[in-house]
Amino acid sequence: MSGPNFSNPVVRWIEHRLPVFSFMHHELHEYPTPKNLNYWWNFGSLAGMVLVIMLVTGIVLAMHYTPHVDYAFASVERIMRDVNYGWLIRYIHSNGASFFFIVVYIHIFRGLYYGSYKAPRELLWILGVVILLLMMATAFMGYVLPWGQMSFWGATVITNLFSAVPGIGDWIVTLLWGGFAVDNPTLNRFYSLHYLLPFLIVGVVVLHVIALHRFGSNNPLGIDLRGQQDSIPFHPYYTVKDMFGLGVFLIFFSAVVFFLPNAMGHADNYIPADPLVTPAHIVPEWYFLPFYAILRAIPDKLLGVIAMFASIGVLFILPWLDRSPVRSASFRPIFRIFFWVLLADCVLLTYLGAKAPEGIYVVLARIGTAYYFFHFLLLLPALSIFETPRPLPRSISRPVLDPAGSVAAPAATSKEAP
Amino acid sequence: MRAPALLVAAATAVALATGPVSPAGAATGGAEPPAQDWSFSGVFGTYDRGELQRGFQVYAEVCAACHSLDYIAFRNLTDLGFSETEVKAIAAEYEVPAAPDENGEVFPRPATPADRFPAPFQNANEARASNNGALPPDLSLIVEARAGGADYIHAVLVGYSDPPSDTDMADGMSYNGYFPGGQVAMPPPLFEDGVTYADGTPATVEQQARDVTAFLAWASEPNMEERKRMGVMTMIFLVVMTGLLYVSKRRIWSNVH
Numbered sequence: 001m002s003g004p005n006f007s008n009p010v011v012r013w014i015e016h017r018l019p020v021f022s023f024m025h026h027e028l029h030e031y032p033t034p035k036n037l038n039y040w041w042n043f044g045s046l047a048g049m050v051l052v053i054m055l056v057t058g059i060v061l062a063m064h065y066t067p068h069v070d071y072a073f074a075s076v077e078r079i080m081r082d083v084n085y086g087w088l089i090r091y092i093h094s095n096g097a098s099f100f101f102i103v104v105y106i107h108i109f110r111g112l113y114y115g116s117y118k119a120p121r122e123l124l125w126i127l128g129v130v131i132l133l134l135m136m137a138t139a140f141m142g143y144v145l146p147w148g149q150m151s152f153w154g155a156t157v158i159t160n161l162f163s164a165v166p167g168i169g170d171w172i173v174t175l176l177w178g179g180f181a182v183d184n185p186t187l188n189r190f191y192s193l194h195y196l197l198p199f200l201i202v203g204v205v206v207l208h209v210i211a212l213h214r215f216g217s218n219n220p221l222g223i224d225l226r227g228q229q230d231s232i233p234f235h236p237y238y239t240v241k242d243m244f245g246l247g248v249f250l251i252f253f254s255a256v257v258f259f260l261p262n263a264m265g266h267a268d269n270y271i272p273a274d275p276l277v278t279p280a281h282i283v284p285e286w287y288f289l290p291f292y293a294i295l296r297a298i299p300d301k302l303l304g305v306i307a308m309f310a311s312i313g314v315l316f317i318l319p320w321l322d323r324s325p326v327r328s329a330s331f332r333p334i335f336r337i338f339f340w341v342l343l344a345d346c347v348l349l350t351y352l353g354a355k356a357p358e359g360i361y362v363v364l365a366r367i368g369t370a371y372y373f374f375h376f377l378l379l380l381p382a383l384s385i386f387e388t389p390r391p392l393p394r395s396i397s398r399p400v401l402d403p404a405g406s407v408a409a410p411a412a413t414s415k416e417a418p
Numbered sequence: 419m420r421a422p423a424l425l426v427a428a429a430t431a432v433a434l435a436t437g438p439v440s441p442a443g444a445a446t447g448g449a450e451p452p453a454q455d456w457s458f459s460g461v462f463g464t465y466d467r468g469e470l471q472r473g474f475q476v477y478a479e480v481c482a483a484c485h486s487l488d489y490i491a492f493r494n495l496t497d498l499g500f501s502e503t504e505v506k507a508i509a510a511e512y513e514v515p516a517a518p519d520e521n522g523e524v525f526p527r528p529a530t531p532a533d534r535f536p537a538p539f540q541n542a543n544e545a546r547a548s549n550n551g552a553l554p555p556d557l558s559l560i561v562e563a564r565a566g567g568a569d570y571i572h573a574v575l576v577g578y579s580d581p582p583s584d585t586d587m588a589d590g591m592s593y594n595g596y597f598p599g600g601q602v603a604m605p606p607p608l609f610e611d612g613v614t615y616a617d618g619t620p621a622t623v624e625q626q627a628r629d630v631t632a633f634l635a636w637a638s639e640p641n642m643e644e645r646k647r648m649g650v651m652t653m654i655f656l657v658v659m660t661g662l663l664y665v666s667k668r669r670i671w672s673n674v675h
Contacts, residue, residue: 247660258649270563
C-alpha cells in the first residue's frame with residue numbers, strides 16, 4: 001500500500017512512529033464509496049454526530065446535576081433558570097435524545113429497505129442492533145434523572161417488568177433498585193450507568209465503522225462495486241454531502257429546541273416525583289411506544305416481556321431470516337410492498353403505545369404485534385423462496401439494463417466477491 | 419427514485435409517532451380549555467411587562483396565601499420590568515429566617531433580592547391541615563406541568579360554576595368543569611375587584627385570570643424570550659449555512675453526475 005506523501009515535517013515525524021495520518025487518509029479521505037448513494041445514506045454519519053452532541057451536552061449537564069432524590073428535580077430547575085445557557089444545553093440534550101432515535105430509526109429502515117444486513121455485512125448489522133439496545137437503556141435511565149413524576153413512575157413500571165423473569169425475577173428487580181422500591185439508590189446507579197453507557201456506545205460505534213469499512217457501504221442498487229468507475233473517494237464527495245445533511249438536520253432540530261422544546265416531553269415530568277401519587281396514564285417517551293404496545297398486547301406478563309425483547313431480538317437473526325440473494329427492495333416487487341406494510345405496522349404500534357390499553361386499541365395492538373413477528377419470522381423466509389426478483393443491473397455505472405436483453409441473473413451478481 | 423417517497427413516509431411516520439403522544443398523555447379528564455390569545459405564544463412571542471406586573475400582584479395578594487413559588491427569587495422580578503430598587507423594596511416586605519445567632523436561635527429578617535419567595539406553609543402537612551386535606555401545588559412550574567399549559571390554568575381560574583344537578587359534591591369541594599374530575603379543593607380564588615391594580619386596569623375576574631396566568635407562564639420559563647430570540651438568529655444562520663453547503667455540494671458533485 002502506497003501511503004500518502006505528507007510534506008509537513010512534524011506530520012512525517014509522527015507518521016513514521018504512529019501512522020495515524022495515513023490511517024485517517026485511508027479511512028476518511030480516499031475510502032472508496034459507491035457513487036450512487038442517496039440521501040438515506042446520510043443518517044449513519046448523522047447519528048454519529050448526534051451522539052457527539054449528546055456526549056458534550058451531557059457532560060456539561062453532569063457538572064450541574066445532583067443525583068439525589070431530594071435535590072435532583074431542583075438541580076434540573078437550577079440548570080434551567082440559573083446556569084448560563086443551562087436551558088439551552090438541557091433542551092438540546094432532552095430533545096437530542098428524541099432526534100437521536102428519529103435518525104437511528106430512519107437509518108434502520110434504510111437498512112431494511114436496501115438489504116444492508118445481508119452478506120457480507122451481517123456483523124455490521126448486528127453491531128448496529130447492539131447500539132440500538134444500548135441507546136434504549138441509556139435513554140431510559142436518562143429520562144429517570146430529572147426525578148419528575150414520569151421519571152419515577154416510568155422507572156417503576158419498566159424495572160418491575162424484570163420481576164416476570166421466573167425464579168430470579170425479584171432478585172433482579174432488587175438489584176436494579178438497590179433496595180425494595182425505586183428510591184435514592186436507584187437514582188444513583190441509573191446516573192452512574194447513564195454516564196457509562198454512552199461511552200460503550202462509542203466503542204461499539206467504532207466496531208460498527210470498522211465493520212463498515214471492511215466492505216464499504218451498501219448502495220441503493222444493492223449490487224457490489226464492479227471496479228473503480230463505480231466508486232468515488234469519501235472526501236470531498238461524501239464529506240460535503242454529510243455536512244449539507246447535517247445542516248438540514250440542525251434546521252429541524254433547532255426549530256424544536258428553540259420553539260417547541262417541551263412538545264416531545266410529558267407535562268407530568270415537570271411535577272416532582274411523588275411515590276404516593278400515580279399519574280393517570282404512565283406513558284414512556286415516544287421512541288419506546290411501539291415496544292410498549294407489544295408489551296401490553298400480550299395478556300401474560302412474562303410472555304409480554306419476552307415479546308418486547310424478541311421484537312428487537314428478531315433483528316439479530318434477520319440476516320438469516322431473509323435468504324433472498326437480492327439486497328435492494330428496488331428489485332424485489334413483493335418484498336417492497338411488505339416493507340411499507342411493516343413501516344405502517346410500526347407507526348400503528350407507536351400510536352397504540354400512547355393509547356390506554358382498552359377496547360379496540362388492544363385488538364389493534366395484538367394484530368400489529370402478530371404482523372410484526374409474522375413479517376420477520378414467516379414472510380421474509382417465504383419470500384426468499386417464492387419471490388421472483390427483477391433483473392439486476394450489471395453495475396452501478398451501467399444502471400440501465402443492456403437493451404440486448406442479456407440480463408444478469410440475480411444470484412450471480414449479488415454473491416459476495418470471491 | 420425512491421428517495422422522495424421514503425422521505426414522505428418517514429416524515430409521516432415521525433409526525434404520526436410524535437403527534438398523538440401529547441394528547442394521549444394529557445389525561446386531563448376535564449373539558450377542553452378554550453384556546454387563548456397570549457402575547458407569549460408563537461415564534462416571536464414576548465411577555466407583556468404590564469401584564470406580568472399585574473399578574474405578580476394577583477399572585478402576591480391572592481395565590482401566595484396558599485401556593486408557594488419555590489424556584490423564583492426576588493431578583494428574578496427584574497424580568498417583569500421592576501427596577502433593582504423596586505425589587506429590593508418588594509423583597510423587604512417579606513420575612514425569611516435569618517442565619518442562627520450566637521445563641522443558636524433563628525429569628526426572621528427582611529428578605530433581600532437574593533432570597534427566594536418564602537412558602538406560605540412550613541411543610542406539606544401544615545398545608546394540608548389548612549386546606550381541607552388538599553395540598554396546594556407549588557406554582558413555579560404550574561404552566562409547564564399541566565398538559566393544557568396557560569390555556570388550562572386560565573380556564574380553571576375562570577371555570578367555576580354550579581355543579582350539574584347529577585353531581586354529588588364532596589364536602590368543601592367546588593365544581594370546575596376544566597379540572598379533572600370536576601371537583602377541586604380550591605374555592606374560586608378570584609373576585610371582581612379582588613385586587614386594586616396599581617396601573618388602574620379594571621380588575622375583572624377575567625383580567626386577573628389572564629394576568630396571573632401570564633405571570634405563571636413567565637415563572638415556568640423565565641428564559642423563554644431569550645430562547646426564541648436566539649432561535650430566530652440560529653435559524654437564519656442555519657438556513658444560510660445549509661444553502662451554502664448545498665451549493666458547495668452541487669459544485670463538488672458536478673463532475674460525478
